[in-house]
Amino acid sequence: MTQRSEVLLDVRNLKVSFFTHFGEVKAVNDISYYVNRGEVIALVGESGCGKSVSQMSVIQLIQSPPGRIMGGEVIFEGKDLLKYGANSKEMRAIRGKEISMVFQEPMTSLNPVFTIGKQLEEVISTHMGISKKEAWEKGVKALAAVDIPDPEERMKNYPFELSGGMRQRVLIAMAIACQSKLIIADEPTTALDVTTQAQIMELLMSIVKERGTSLVIVTHNLGLVSRYSERIYVMYAGRIVESGTTRDILTSPRHPYTVGLLNSVPRLEDDKDKELVPIEGMPPNLIDLPDTCAFMPRCRYAFDKCAGSRAPELRKVGENDHYAACYLDAGEGSIQ
16 A cells, blocks of 8 residues: 555545435445645536535535535545544544535536625634735735736625636635645536536646645546546446546556546547547436446446456556556456
8 A cells, every 4th residue: 555644634434425305325335545745636427427416525514414424434535534524623624624526517606796805714714714905915815826817806796707727716715715634526617618627627637736725626527637646536327437647547557447437538649530439328327336347337347257257346457556446457358
Protein backbone atom coordinates (compact mmCIF):
# COMPACT_ATOMS: atom_id res chain seq x y z
CA MET A 1 0.00 0.00 0.00
CA THR A 2 1.03 3.59 -0.62
CA GLN A 3 2.42 5.50 2.35
CA ARG A 4 -0.44 7.54 3.79
CA SER A 5 1.38 9.82 6.21
CA GLU A 6 0.02 12.82 4.29
CA VAL A 7 -3.60 11.65 4.16
CA LEU A 8 -6.09 14.48 4.64
CA LEU A 9 -9.34 12.56 4.10
CA ASP A 10 -9.73 8.82 4.63
CA VAL A 11 -13.17 7.34 3.86
CA ARG A 12 -13.61 3.79 5.11
CA ASN A 13 -16.43 1.37 4.26
CA LEU A 14 -18.99 4.12 3.67
CA LYS A 15 -22.58 2.96 3.18
CA VAL A 16 -25.48 5.26 2.32
CA SER A 17 -29.08 4.24 1.61
CA PHE A 18 -32.31 5.98 0.67
CA PHE A 19 -35.51 4.48 2.03
CA THR A 20 -38.41 4.75 -0.42
CA HIS A 21 -41.88 3.25 -0.83
CA PHE A 22 -40.33 0.75 -3.24
CA GLY A 23 -37.54 -0.35 -0.90
CA GLU A 24 -34.02 0.47 0.22
CA VAL A 25 -31.85 2.09 -2.43
CA LYS A 26 -28.21 1.24 -1.67
CA ALA A 27 -26.73 4.35 -3.25
CA VAL A 28 -23.25 3.92 -1.75
CA ASN A 29 -22.34 0.34 -0.98
CA ASP A 30 -19.20 -0.03 1.17
CA ILE A 31 -16.65 2.22 -0.53
CA SER A 32 -13.22 3.25 0.74
CA TYR A 33 -10.83 5.85 -0.66
CA TYR A 34 -8.38 8.48 0.53
CA VAL A 35 -7.11 11.93 -0.47
CA ASN A 36 -3.62 13.15 0.35
CA ARG A 37 -2.76 16.76 1.17
CA GLY A 38 -2.41 18.80 -2.00
CA GLU A 39 -3.56 15.88 -4.15
CA VAL A 40 -6.11 15.81 -6.98
CA ILE A 41 -8.24 12.68 -7.29
CA ALA A 42 -11.28 11.89 -9.42
CA LEU A 43 -14.42 9.84 -8.85
CA VAL A 44 -15.71 8.72 -12.23
CA GLY A 45 -18.86 6.91 -13.28
CA GLU A 46 -22.19 7.31 -15.05
CA SER A 47 -25.18 9.08 -13.50
CA GLY A 48 -26.70 7.28 -10.52
CA CYS A 49 -23.57 5.33 -9.54
CA GLY A 50 -23.25 7.09 -6.15
CA LYS A 51 -20.50 9.63 -6.85
CA SER A 52 -22.30 12.74 -5.63
CA VAL A 53 -24.04 10.96 -2.76
CA SER A 54 -20.71 9.71 -1.44
CA GLN A 55 -19.28 13.24 -1.44
CA MET A 56 -22.34 14.85 0.11
CA SER A 57 -22.12 12.21 2.85
CA VAL A 58 -18.60 13.39 3.70
CA ILE A 59 -20.01 16.75 4.82
CA GLN A 60 -23.35 15.25 5.94
CA LEU A 61 -25.59 17.01 3.43
CA ILE A 62 -27.72 13.93 2.76
CA GLN A 63 -31.40 14.79 3.17
CA SER A 64 -32.87 12.68 5.95
CA PRO A 65 -35.40 11.27 5.45
CA PRO A 66 -35.19 9.53 3.02
CA GLY A 67 -31.38 9.30 3.11
CA ARG A 68 -29.33 7.73 5.88
CA ILE A 69 -25.63 7.04 6.37
CA MET A 70 -25.70 3.35 7.30
CA GLY A 71 -22.10 2.86 8.30
CA GLY A 72 -18.44 3.62 7.79
CA GLU A 73 -15.98 6.28 8.83
CA VAL A 74 -15.02 9.65 7.35
CA ILE A 75 -11.65 10.50 8.89
CA PHE A 76 -10.66 14.13 8.28
CA GLU A 77 -7.42 15.22 9.91
CA GLY A 78 -7.70 12.36 12.37
CA LYS A 79 -11.34 12.98 13.38
CA ASP A 80 -14.32 10.84 12.35
CA LEU A 81 -16.83 13.36 11.00
CA LEU A 82 -19.68 10.84 11.15
CA LYS A 83 -19.53 10.96 14.95
CA TYR A 84 -20.79 14.53 14.78
CA GLY A 85 -24.44 15.34 14.18
CA ALA A 86 -25.26 16.79 10.78
CA ASN A 87 -26.28 20.09 12.39
CA SER A 88 -23.77 20.04 15.22
CA LYS A 89 -21.45 22.95 15.99
CA GLU A 90 -18.46 20.79 15.08
CA MET A 91 -19.87 19.84 11.68
CA ARG A 92 -20.89 23.40 10.83
CA ALA A 93 -17.34 24.52 11.65
CA ILE A 94 -15.92 22.02 9.14
CA ARG A 95 -18.52 22.30 6.39
CA GLY A 96 -17.72 25.29 4.21
CA LYS A 97 -14.54 26.22 6.03
CA GLU A 98 -12.33 23.12 6.18
CA ILE A 99 -14.16 21.24 3.42
CA SER A 100 -15.96 23.14 0.66
CA MET A 101 -18.16 21.78 -2.11
CA VAL A 102 -18.66 23.27 -5.56
CA PHE A 103 -22.05 22.01 -6.70
CA GLN A 104 -22.86 21.10 -10.28
CA GLU A 105 -25.72 23.55 -10.78
CA PRO A 106 -24.55 27.07 -9.90
CA MET A 107 -27.94 28.61 -10.74
CA THR A 108 -29.71 26.48 -8.14
CA SER A 109 -26.82 26.59 -5.65
CA LEU A 110 -26.83 30.39 -5.47
CA ASN A 111 -29.81 32.15 -3.91
CA PRO A 112 -31.53 34.13 -6.68
CA VAL A 113 -32.90 36.83 -4.35
CA PHE A 114 -29.56 37.90 -2.83
CA THR A 115 -26.62 39.57 -4.50
CA ILE A 116 -23.34 37.73 -5.00
CA GLY A 117 -21.76 40.03 -2.42
CA LYS A 118 -24.42 39.30 0.20
CA GLN A 119 -23.94 35.55 -0.21
CA LEU A 120 -20.15 35.71 -0.13
CA GLU A 121 -20.23 38.06 2.85
CA GLU A 122 -22.47 35.69 4.81
CA VAL A 123 -20.30 32.63 4.12
CA ILE A 124 -17.08 34.41 5.04
CA SER A 125 -18.31 36.20 8.16
CA THR A 126 -19.98 33.03 9.47
CA HIS A 127 -16.91 30.82 9.11
CA MET A 128 -14.17 33.31 9.87
CA GLY A 129 -15.84 35.31 12.63
CA ILE A 130 -15.04 38.70 11.11
CA SER A 131 -17.08 41.85 10.53
CA LYS A 132 -19.29 42.25 7.46
CA LYS A 133 -16.99 44.96 6.12
CA GLU A 134 -13.95 42.68 6.34
CA ALA A 135 -15.97 39.81 4.86
CA TRP A 136 -16.99 42.03 1.94
CA GLU A 137 -13.35 42.91 1.27
CA LYS A 138 -12.35 39.25 1.39
CA GLY A 139 -15.23 38.47 -0.98
CA VAL A 140 -13.90 40.99 -3.50
CA LYS A 141 -10.45 39.42 -3.25
CA ALA A 142 -11.92 35.95 -3.71
CA LEU A 143 -13.72 37.01 -6.89
CA ALA A 144 -10.50 38.57 -8.17
CA ALA A 145 -8.65 35.33 -7.35
CA VAL A 146 -10.95 33.38 -9.67
CA ASP A 147 -10.42 35.90 -12.49
CA ILE A 148 -13.79 37.61 -12.38
CA PRO A 149 -13.32 41.07 -13.92
CA ASP A 150 -14.33 44.16 -11.96
CA PRO A 151 -15.03 42.11 -8.79
CA GLU A 152 -16.30 45.10 -6.79
CA GLU A 153 -19.15 45.60 -9.27
CA ARG A 154 -19.85 41.88 -9.60
CA MET A 155 -20.46 41.76 -5.85
CA LYS A 156 -23.54 43.92 -6.49
CA ASN A 157 -24.95 41.60 -9.16
CA TYR A 158 -27.63 38.94 -8.73
CA PRO A 159 -26.89 35.40 -9.96
CA PHE A 160 -29.15 35.71 -13.02
CA GLU A 161 -27.04 38.61 -14.24
CA LEU A 162 -23.98 36.40 -14.64
CA SER A 163 -23.19 33.72 -17.23
CA GLY A 164 -22.98 30.04 -16.30
CA GLY A 165 -19.19 30.16 -16.29
CA MET A 166 -19.15 33.26 -14.09
CA ARG A 167 -21.60 31.67 -11.63
CA GLN A 168 -19.36 28.60 -11.42
CA ARG A 169 -16.43 30.90 -10.65
CA VAL A 170 -18.47 32.48 -7.86
CA LEU A 171 -18.99 29.05 -6.28
CA ILE A 172 -15.27 28.39 -6.51
CA ALA A 173 -14.63 31.80 -4.92
CA MET A 174 -16.86 30.77 -2.01
CA ALA A 175 -14.84 27.57 -1.65
CA ILE A 176 -11.48 29.34 -1.49
CA ALA A 177 -12.56 32.45 0.47
CA CYS A 178 -12.31 30.58 3.77
CA GLN A 179 -9.08 28.84 2.73
CA SER A 180 -10.56 25.35 2.71
CA LYS A 181 -8.13 22.45 2.90
CA LEU A 182 -10.30 20.25 0.68
CA ILE A 183 -12.52 21.25 -2.24
CA ILE A 184 -15.05 18.79 -3.66
CA ALA A 185 -16.02 19.79 -7.21
CA ASP A 186 -19.20 17.97 -8.24
CA GLU A 187 -19.43 17.98 -12.05
CA PRO A 188 -17.82 21.45 -12.13
CA THR A 189 -18.14 21.82 -15.90
CA THR A 190 -21.75 20.72 -16.40
CA ALA A 191 -23.68 22.76 -19.02
CA LEU A 192 -20.59 24.83 -19.89
CA ASP A 193 -19.12 25.16 -23.37
CA VAL A 194 -15.80 23.46 -24.09
CA THR A 195 -13.72 26.64 -23.78
CA THR A 196 -15.28 27.55 -20.43
CA GLN A 197 -14.84 23.97 -19.21
CA ALA A 198 -11.11 24.22 -19.83
CA GLN A 199 -10.95 27.60 -18.07
CA ILE A 200 -12.76 26.27 -14.99
CA MET A 201 -10.51 23.20 -14.77
CA GLU A 202 -7.35 25.29 -15.18
CA LEU A 203 -8.63 27.64 -12.49
CA LEU A 204 -9.18 24.76 -10.05
CA MET A 205 -5.71 23.40 -10.79
CA SER A 206 -4.09 26.79 -10.22
CA ILE A 207 -5.80 26.97 -6.81
CA VAL A 208 -4.45 23.51 -5.93
CA LYS A 209 -0.94 24.51 -6.98
CA GLU A 210 -0.87 27.94 -5.34
CA ARG A 211 -2.65 27.10 -2.08
CA GLY A 212 -1.80 23.43 -1.55
CA THR A 213 -5.51 22.59 -1.49
CA SER A 214 -6.68 19.01 -2.02
CA LEU A 215 -9.27 18.51 -4.75
CA VAL A 216 -11.83 15.80 -5.46
CA ILE A 217 -13.33 16.00 -8.96
CA VAL A 218 -16.65 14.18 -9.38
CA THR A 219 -17.51 13.54 -13.03
CA HIS A 220 -18.92 11.11 -15.58
CA ASN A 221 -16.30 12.24 -18.09
CA LEU A 222 -13.13 10.17 -17.84
CA GLY A 223 -11.54 12.24 -20.58
CA LEU A 224 -12.02 15.45 -18.60
CA VAL A 225 -9.97 14.34 -15.60
CA SER A 226 -7.27 12.41 -17.44
CA ARG A 227 -5.18 15.56 -17.69
CA TYR A 228 -5.67 16.79 -14.15
CA SER A 229 -6.08 14.01 -11.58
CA GLU A 230 -3.29 12.00 -9.99
CA ARG A 231 -5.47 9.03 -9.08
CA ILE A 232 -8.87 7.83 -10.29
CA TYR A 233 -11.62 5.84 -8.57
CA VAL A 234 -14.14 4.30 -10.97
CA MET A 235 -17.62 3.75 -9.49
CA TYR A 236 -20.44 1.54 -10.68
CA ALA A 237 -23.74 0.76 -8.93
CA GLY A 238 -22.63 2.23 -5.62
CA ARG A 239 -19.26 0.47 -5.50
CA ILE A 240 -15.70 1.28 -6.49
CA VAL A 241 -14.82 -1.22 -9.22
CA GLU A 242 -11.33 0.03 -10.08
CA SER A 243 -8.79 2.43 -8.64
CA GLY A 244 -5.25 3.42 -9.46
CA THR A 245 -3.01 6.14 -10.79
CA THR A 246 -4.39 8.05 -13.75
CA ARG A 247 -1.64 6.61 -15.94
CA ASP A 248 -2.50 3.01 -14.98
CA ILE A 249 -6.24 3.54 -15.45
CA LEU A 250 -5.79 5.10 -18.90
CA THR A 251 -3.09 2.80 -20.25
CA SER A 252 -3.94 -0.48 -18.53
CA PRO A 253 -7.61 -0.59 -17.45
CA ARG A 254 -8.40 -3.84 -15.66
CA HIS A 255 -12.19 -3.68 -15.27
CA PRO A 256 -14.56 -4.05 -18.27
CA TYR A 257 -16.57 -1.00 -17.13
CA THR A 258 -13.46 1.18 -17.18
CA VAL A 259 -12.66 -0.13 -20.66
CA GLY A 260 -16.19 0.80 -21.71
CA LEU A 261 -15.84 4.32 -20.36
CA LEU A 262 -12.56 4.80 -22.21
CA ASN A 263 -13.99 3.46 -25.47
CA SER A 264 -16.86 5.94 -25.28
CA VAL A 265 -14.53 8.97 -25.16
CA PRO A 266 -13.68 10.51 -28.57
CA ARG A 267 -9.99 11.02 -29.35
CA LEU A 268 -8.40 13.65 -31.58
CA GLU A 269 -6.38 11.03 -33.45
CA ASP A 270 -9.50 8.96 -34.33
CA ASP A 271 -10.85 8.96 -37.86
CA LYS A 272 -13.75 11.40 -38.21
CA ASP A 273 -16.03 8.60 -39.37
CA LYS A 274 -15.26 6.34 -36.43
CA GLU A 275 -18.30 5.70 -34.27
CA LEU A 276 -18.14 5.80 -30.48
CA VAL A 277 -18.63 2.46 -28.75
CA PRO A 278 -21.44 2.71 -26.18
CA ILE A 279 -21.78 0.51 -23.11
CA GLU A 280 -24.78 -1.64 -23.95
CA GLY A 281 -27.66 -2.09 -21.53
CA MET A 282 -28.81 -0.17 -18.47
CA PRO A 283 -27.43 0.22 -14.94
CA PRO A 284 -28.94 -2.16 -12.36
CA ASN A 285 -31.80 -1.35 -10.02
CA LEU A 286 -30.12 -0.30 -6.76
CA ILE A 287 -33.14 -1.54 -4.79
CA ASP A 288 -32.62 -5.10 -6.00
CA LEU A 289 -28.89 -5.51 -6.52
CA PRO A 290 -27.74 -9.02 -7.42
CA ASP A 291 -25.26 -10.96 -5.28
CA THR A 292 -23.17 -11.43 -8.41
CA CYS A 293 -21.23 -8.70 -10.23
CA ALA A 294 -23.61 -5.82 -10.92
CA PHE A 295 -21.94 -5.11 -14.26
CA MET A 296 -22.23 -8.69 -15.54
CA PRO A 297 -25.43 -8.21 -17.64
CA ARG A 298 -23.67 -5.46 -19.63
CA CYS A 299 -20.22 -7.08 -19.77
CA ARG A 300 -18.97 -8.59 -23.03
CA TYR A 301 -16.22 -10.42 -21.10
CA ALA A 302 -18.57 -12.20 -18.66
CA PHE A 303 -18.02 -15.95 -18.26
CA ASP A 304 -19.29 -18.82 -16.08
CA LYS A 305 -17.55 -17.81 -12.87
CA CYS A 306 -19.17 -14.35 -13.00
CA ALA A 307 -22.65 -15.88 -12.92
CA GLY A 308 -21.85 -18.49 -10.28
CA SER A 309 -19.95 -16.38 -7.74
CA ARG A 310 -20.56 -13.47 -5.44
CA ALA A 311 -19.55 -10.02 -6.62
CA PRO A 312 -15.74 -9.85 -6.73
CA GLU A 313 -13.89 -7.73 -4.19
CA LEU A 314 -11.23 -5.21 -5.08
CA ARG A 315 -7.88 -6.95 -5.46
CA LYS A 316 -4.45 -5.68 -6.44
CA VAL A 317 -3.85 -6.12 -10.17
CA GLY A 318 -0.63 -4.17 -10.67
CA GLU A 319 1.85 -1.80 -9.14
CA ASN A 320 1.14 1.69 -7.78
CA ASP A 321 -1.93 0.61 -5.82
CA HIS A 322 -3.88 -0.50 -8.89
CA TYR A 323 -7.01 -2.41 -7.81
CA ALA A 324 -9.93 -3.92 -9.72
CA ALA A 325 -13.03 -5.89 -8.78
CA CYS A 326 -13.12 -8.41 -11.61
CA TYR A 327 -12.56 -12.19 -11.86
CA LEU A 328 -10.78 -11.85 -15.18
CA ASP A 329 -7.67 -10.67 -13.39
CA ALA A 330 -7.77 -13.53 -10.89
CA GLY A 331 -6.01 -15.91 -13.24
CA GLU A 332 -9.17 -16.45 -15.30
CA GLY A 333 -8.18 -14.48 -18.38
CA SER A 334 -7.64 -10.89 -19.39
CA ILE A 335 -9.53 -8.00 -20.97
CA GLN A 336 -6.40 -6.74 -22.72
